[in-house]
Amino acid sequence: PAGGHGEGDDGVPRPDRRSPPAVGPTSPSAPPGPVAGAVTATEAATAPVPAVTGLTGGPPTGAGAGGGSHRRRAGWLASAVVLAVLPALLGLRALTGWPFLPWDDGGEEFAFEPGRTHGCTVHRRDGLLYAGHSETAEELLYQLVISREVLEAQCLLDHHGFPPGPVDGAYDALTERAVKRFQEDREHLVIDGIVGPHTWEELRR
Numbered sequence: 287p288a289g290g291h292g293e294g295d296d297g298v299p300r301p302d303r304r305s306p307p308a309v310g311p312t313s314p315s316a317p318p319g320p321v322a323g324a325v326t327a328t329e330a331a332t333a334p335v336p337a338v339t340g341l342t343g344g345p346p347t348g349a350g351a352g353g354g355s356h357r358r359r360a361g362w363l364a365s366a367v368v369l370a371v372l373p374a375l376l377g378l379r380a381l382t383g384w385p386f387l388p389w390d391d392g393g394e395e396f397a398f399e400p401g402r403t404h405g406c407t408v409h410r411r412d413g414l415l416y417a418g419h420s421e422t423a424e425e426l427l428y429q430l431v432i433s434r435e436v437l438e439a440q441c442l443l444d445h446h447g448f449p450p451g452p453v454d455g456a457y458d459a460l461t462e463r464a465v466k467r468f469q470e471d472r473e474h475l476v477i478d479g480i481v482g483p484h485t486w487e488e489l490r491r
Contacts, residue, residue: 396432396455398455398456414490415442419441420438423487423490425486427457428457429462432455432457433455436461439461440461440464441453448467462479463479466478472488
């Protein structure tokens with residue numbers, strides 16, 4: 287009979303015991319396909335790492351590469367040339383009397399003139415010798431220094447019998463040689479060719 291109920295043998299209505307419609311087994315859903323443009327884990331692990339330029343320690347390439355280092359090398363080369371040439375000039379000055387290095391390194395105003403020599407007026411005052419160019423007792427003098435103090439030392443060296451060559455204010459090889467001879471003559475002085483406080487003390491005696 288149609289409908290949701292039926293009747294038994296005794297005519298009493300019975301609920302419809304028909305089985306519910308069979309439902310087939312649910313098939314597992316297929317995994318979602320890859321999204322366009324996505325990168326899988328395997329691809330990410332095996333993909334080559336792109337090279338990063340400009341961060342390595344190698345020399346840069348392209349226009350202007352190495353410009354700074356070239357300029358530094360040029361500066362070092364120029365300094366090396368100056369240091370190499372100066373000793374040769376000093377030797378030439380000692381041999382020929384040619385004046386050079388016209389600058390003042392003594393802290394006082396001193397006009398160096400090539401070929402010009404200066405006179406010495408050595409006199410004694412308060413028991414000490416002076417030559418009229420400086421009254422220093424501790425100015426450090428060595429090769430390449432040009433100053434009034436060098437004039438003073440040259441005058442005093444000559445006065446003591448150790449001629450330093452031209453009295454021009456340039457501490458050259460001749461002046462250094464005279465200083466060493468003077469220091470050697472004074473037993474308690476260090477023979478280094480440098481005029482310091484102890485050598486000044488002896489020069490002014």
